[in-house]
Amino acid sequence: MxxxxxxxxxxxxxxxxxxxxxxxxxxxxxxxxxxxxxxxxxxxxxxxxxxxxxxxxxxxxxxxxxxxxxxxxxxxxxxxxxKKIAESSQAPLPPLQGAEIGNVVTRFPPEPSGYPHIGHAKAAIIDEEYAHMYNGKFILRFDDTNPLNEKLEYYEAISEGLEWLGIRPDIVKNSSDDIQLLHEYGKKLILSGGAYVCTCNQKTIHDLRARGLPCECRNDLNVALDRLKKMFDGSFEHNAAVIRFKGDMSNQNTAMRDPTLFRIIDGEHPKIGNKIRLWPTYDFAAPVEDSIDGVTHAMRTKEYELRNALYFAILDRLGLRKPLLIEFSRLEFNGVPISKRKIKPLIEKGIVKSWSDPRLPTLMGIKRKGFLPDAIRKFVLSLGLTLAETKPPVETLEAFNRKIIDSYCMRLFFVKDPVELQIQNVSSKEIILKNHPNNDLGTRKVPVSDSFYISAEDAAKLNINDEIRLMDLYNIKIIKFEPNQTRKALIAAAIPENIRQGIPKIQWVAKSDAIPYKVMITRELYLGEKYNPNSLEICEGYAESFVSMLNIDTRIQFVRFGFCRIDDSNNAIFTHR
Ligand SMILES: [Zn+2]
Missing domain, CATH: 1.10.225 (NK-Lysin)
Incomplete structure (x- = not known):
């Protein structure tokens, strides 16, 4: 039309x-x-x-x-x-401290050491949204200064994840692009007495730091300069020396007790190979990069709170411009940890099959479960810059998603744990069902005879003489139960429609139209500190054959069951009620 x-x-x-x-x-x-x-x-x-x-x-x-x-x-x-200004101006984010239209630069600095997750989504969306709100610039900066952690596939996965979320950086760069410059700043810090080269072993450093005492390397600038030369000419082995910030070994804030700024790492860096051995830590790279990238508002999660003093101290000593640091709480859901430490072992042991498992908080997992990027954005913006430690309920995200998909998801039938239902006094026919009760999503033809499936849960509630309505079909009265080989079967008779109003309605699948179908239901991956062995339930049953004609990724609603995303021809994943 x-x-x-x-x-x-x-x-x-x-x-x-x-x-x-x-x-x-x-x-x-x-x-x-x-x-x-x-x-x-x-x-x-x-x-x-x-x-x-x-x-x-x-x-x-x-x-x-x-x-x-x-x-x-x-x-x-x-x-x-x-630009997207009109949309952004409706954003519920509070005004940004000291922000001027046209002069705001934000950045999202993920380390390409894993797959992006919901926590990354929050940071990236807020950074991008603020940049747009003030007609500024948004930088995606891969914070890739540890060759042992980084892999090309993670740079790609992060880029793809952001693209899926609809995030478009104005500039994409890597911290490793600036490695020479970072080295220069490191040298400058040593020359000015703001840092030194420490060759103590890890244990000594750790012990002295805990006791608030300096090591011998700290005091002699000539030693530091001599060692600095060695750091570049290959005299030191992997991990044999570090550059430490000259902080305050007795500071209450232990982050200020001479933290490591550079270390020697032998490893193949995915972007620049193995020609560089001296790599800055996050503590050094983040403030320097933020400053030289022109970042005005650097947002990071509250867990870095104790490192804020160090961030500013490094910039102070280098005489570099200081961005404003803004904190927000990190985002994760109850029972769905974002920490790799908790997820990786499950994947390595094969308990969770892949990084796109719908139980995971990875963007691939969330996408596969059926959430839309627009719902994630609305959800994240509704959280704003809260510092609250409480985890937001996943139901809030579900509500945003439901609001978007509700009007265009077809309502279809699936019966879990099917029980046979025979109906007397009806004949075979083809009926036409509406795909949505209120919106015109078309119709489908369903051949029906006298045999149906209903769910075991519905069957269990029925007694002889009970009257129920098979949705969009007819009212029936249960006459008797009949044992068959495996499970209870029901015999019913069709009854005139006008006998009783308001009787229970149940969904059904006609035997002549049934296809075996599975729906995967996911629950919290962790209960407290332990893996939840019931985090994945596979519901088996029958769906109407129409479902098999729908494309992968289609969102549908199985009536009295919930919204699902079609995962392949005979499987769907439960998204939410
Ligand atoms: Zn030392």
Whole structure:
């Protein structure tokens, strides 16, 4: 069906704007949500709207960025120049301290040492959102100064994760790009007496630090200079010497007790190979990089609180400009730790199959579970810059997701642990069911005869003479139970519709239309400090055959069961109620 000119234009402009925001690739889900958001009346015509949007997305995604820009300029002059400011200005984030329009630079500095997770999403979204709010710049900086931790696949996974979230950095860089400069600043610090080379072993350093005492390396500048030369000419073995900040060994804040700024690491760095052996720690690289990158507002999680003094002390001694440090609480859900220390062993032991397991807080896992990037963004912005240590309930994220998908998910039938139901006095026929009770998402034809499946849970509640309604079909009365080979079966009779109103309604699958189907339900991965052995439940049952025709990634709602994302032809993953 054709839409009027006005609607066609809205679809086209929305797809084009979305494409330009996402490197030329617009997304059906997002466009549907945006279009019905601005034109709620189109909800009643989703059956035609979704194919129309899908077709437009395909057509526009096949064009070059330049063509997309030109088309948008033609369809809606001026739109292509606008950034996401309009959307951002509705953001619930509080004003940023000392921020001036056009002069804000934020950065997200992940270490490419693992897969991105919900905690990264929070930091990146807040950093990006503030940059846009003040028409500033947002930098993605891979904090890659430990070759033993970093892998190319993690740089890629982080970039892909951010792209999925719809985050578009203005600048992408690596800390390792600046390694020569970082070395220069390290030397400068030693020459000015602000740091020294320590060759004590790890244990001695640890013990003296705990007792608040300096080691011998600290006092002689000539020794430091001689050792500094050796650090560059290869005289020191792996881990044999470190550069330490000359802090205050008796400071109450132990982070100030001469922390390590550089160490010698022999390892192949994924970006620059093995030609560099002297690598800065996060404590040194972060403030220097933030300063030279022009960052005005450096946001980081509250766990770094004790290191703030060190951050500023390093910049002070180097005479570098100091960004404002802003803290927020890190994001994780109850029972779903983001720490690699807790997740990695489960993967190594094969308890959790992959990093995209829907139980995990990785972006791949969250995506696979069925959450949409827009829901994550709204959720993160609703949390804002809170410093509260309490973990937000995952139900809040679910509510944001439900609000987006509710209107365009088809309502379909799945019965868990099926029990057979035979109905007397009915004949075979083909019925037409609506795919959504209120919105027009089309219809489907279902062949029915006298045999059905209902869920064991529903069957268990039924007694002889009970009356129930098979949803969208007819009312029945239970006549008897009959044992068959494996489980209880029910015999019922169809009864006239008008006998009783308000009787319980249950979903069903016609035997002639049933396909074996599994739904994966995930629960908290950890109960307290222990792995939860019941964190994954596979529900087996039957779904109507229509489900097998849907594409992977389609979101649906199984009636009286919950929202699910289709994972492959015979499996779905439960997203939420
Ligand atoms: Zn020492």
């Amino acid at each position: 054709a839409f009027n000119e006005d609607t066609e234009k809205i679809i086209k402009v929305t797809v084009l704007k979305n494409a330009l925001e996402y490197k030329g690739k617009s997304r059906v889900d997002t466009v549907i949500a945006k279009v019905i958001g601005s034109r709620p009346d189109l909800r009643s015509n989703l059956k035609n709207l979704i194919p129309k949007i899908t077709e437009t997305v395909q057509k526009i995604n096949s064009l070059s960025l330049a063509d997309q820009k030109a088309l948008l300029e033609q369809a809606a002059p001026g739109e292509s120049q606008k």
